[in-house]
Amino acid sequence: MSERVDVEQHRADVAELLATLADRPVEQVPLDQGVLGRVLARDVTAPGPLPRFRNSQMDGFAVRAADVATAGPGAPVTLPVAGDVAAAPGEPAPLAPGTAVRIMTGAPVPEGADAVVPVEDTDHVTFNGAAAALATTVDVARARMSGEFVREPGSDVAAGAVVLPAGTVLAPHHVAAAAACGVAHLALRAQVSVAVVSTGSELVGPGGEPGPGQIWDANGPALAAAVQAAGGRVGERLTLADDPAAVRAGLERAAAGCDLVLTTGGVSQGAYEVVKDALPEVVFRSVAMQPGGPQGFGRIGGTPVLTFPGNPVSAQVSFVVFLRDVLRRSAGLPPVERMPAVLDGAVRSPAGKRQLLRGRWVRPAAGAAAVGAEERVAVVGGPGSHLVASMAAADVLIDVPAAATTLEPGAEVAVWPL
Ligand SMILES: Nc1nc2c(c(=O)[nH]1)N[C@H]1C(S)=C(S)[C@@H](COP(=O)(O)OP(=O)(O)OC[C@H]3O[C@@H](n4cnc5c(N)ncnc54)[C@H](O)[C@@H]3O)O[C@H]1N2
Numbered sequence: 230m231s232e233r234v235d236v237e238q239h240r241a242d243v244a245e246l247l248a249t250l251a252d253r254p255v256e257q258v259p260l261d262q263g264v265l266g267r268v269l270a271r272d273v274t275a276p277g278p279l280p281r282f283r284n285s286q287m288d289g290f291a292v293r294a295a296d297v298a299t300a301g302p303g304a305p306v307t308l309p310v311a312g313d314v315a316a317a318p319g320e321p322a323p324l325a326p327g328t329a330v331r332i333m334t335g336a337p338v339p340e341g342a343d344a345v346v347p348v349e350d351t352d353h354v355t356f357n358g359a360a361a362a363l364a365t366t367v368d369v370a371r372a373r374m375s376g377e378f379v380r381e382p383g384s385d386v387a388a389g390a391v392v393l394p395a396g397t398v399l400a401p402h403h404v405a406a407a408a409a410c411g412v413a414h415l416a417l418r419a420q421v422s423v424a425v426v427s428t429g430s431e432l433v434g435p436g437g438e439p440g441p442g443q444i445w446d447a448n449g450p451a452l453a454a455a456v457q458a459a460g461g462r463v464g465e466r467l468t469l470a471d472d473p474a475a476v477r478a479g480l481e482r483a484a485a486g487c488d489l490v491l492t493t494g495g496v497s498q499g500a501y502e503v504v505k506d507a508l509p510e511v512v513f514r515s516v517a518m519q520p521g522g523p524q525g526f527g528r529i530g531g532t533p534v535l536t537f538p539g540n541p542v543s544a545q546v547s548f549v550v551f552l553r554d555v556l557r558r559s560a561g562l563p564p565v566e567r568m569p570a571v572l573d574g575a576v577r578s579p580a581g582k583r584q585l586l587r588g589r590w591v592r593p594a595a596g597a598a599a600v601g602a603e604e605r606v607a608v609v610g611g612p613g614s615h616l617v618a619s620m621a622a623a624d625v626l627i628d629v630p631a632a633a634t635t636l637e638p639g640a641e642v643a644v645w646p647l
């Protein structure tokens with residue numbers, strides 16, 4: 230039997246194989262085309278000031294503050310209403326001294342006006358239902374300082390200033406700022422395009438009807454989701470039957486069109502290990518971990534390929550351990566740090582293999598003193614690599630060292646957040 234390779238060694242080998250994926254070209258992506266979660270490659274600067282022009286913060290009357298300086302409850306100042314400005318295209322006429330202009334929120338403040346009196350502080354009380362009827366006068370019952378309820382140009386961001394710095398992981402509020410500044414495209418790191426290939430004659434795609442001996446493909450959808458969650462893009466999704474020639478052809482095609490090929494299944498000790506058979510140029514090895522022992526890495530043509538085992542838990546654990554951080558780094562995202570935790574129960578483990586058990590955080594009961602409390606984890610489900618539904622209940626992978634055969638409750642372990 231060939232010797233097992235240490236997990237960290239295989240991690241390093243995979244990272245080296247995929248080192249060329251770290252430097253991503255920059256692409257211009259329209260704001261509304263899937264930018265969320267992606268990382269800005271360059272600063273976004275404001276092409277002009279924001280707000281673009283002086284505008285009203287309230288529905289009310291634009292005035293000269295000096296004209297209403299004496300206004301107060303029981304002592305209103307009456308002004309003639311000289312016009313009406315809506316938040317609509319156009320430029321209002323300047324405000325003559327001693328007059329007011331009806332104005333809506335967001336409408337340009339006329340030159341000469343330096344304050345807006347909210348409608349509630351006048352005898353009009355509200356403009357609701359008064360679209361067509363423009364009153365001839367307004368009684369202002371409250372004085373306003375110069376500048377009150379007037380939004381100055383550039384008071385949010387000045388022309389040329391940085392709105393979003395390079396490295397920003399885009400969320401909806403970042404999109405809002407870019408859009409408000411009139412930025413239509415963002416310079417983003419191009420995503421790594423991954424071909425996700427499931428192998429196995431037993432597999433039926435989502436929505437299909439499995440016949441006797443068949444199962445639904447869990448790995449294809451799961452790894453496609455994992456690639457996206459790590460900032461990559463699914464360039465191709467294939468499900469290939471156990472026919473080495475067809476698998477070879479499918480993988481060559483996938484390799485020609487993608488930055489990375491990821492396969493599942495067909496890599497252990499069976500009679501129909503189609504990935505092994507189809508890829509003589511790939512190194513297949515047994516990594517000292519469970520799940521995720523059988524692994525392969527290499528290139529098809531110039532394109533890197535990783536071959537994960539078929540068991541669905543093994544495939545997902547392989548992704549977390551070997552590929553997630555590599556893809557995140559390519560996307561400009563920080564790695565997901567492993568963290569310390571304390572075991573809530575005892576764990577038994579076979580010697581010589583690092584176990585990555587599925588675990589769940591044990592939160593302190595409501596009301597219990599949480600200050601200084603350790604983060605405790607409990608094992609979820611069994612160690613079997615087929616227990617995909619149990620894995621769905623997990624928050625973390627509990628990393629049990631290869632040398633450990635028993636860990637007692639309270640033992641410190643490292644966990645990989647899922
Ligand atoms: N004699 C030995 N048998 C096995 C060994 C071994 O060392 N000696 N290793 C075991 C381990 S560990 C694993 S992991 C699996 C890996 O097998 P393969 O990568 O060759 O995968 P398959 O045989 O194709 O499938 C294994 C298992 O997973 C199911 N599967 C496959 N693909 C999918 C998919 N896309 N969605 C859902 N389920 C899938 C498949 O039906 C099998 O049940 O080998 C062990 N055997």
Ligand code: MOO
Pocket residue numbers: 518519520521522523538540543613614
């Ligand atoms: O090591 Mo296999 O990947 O458990 O089930």
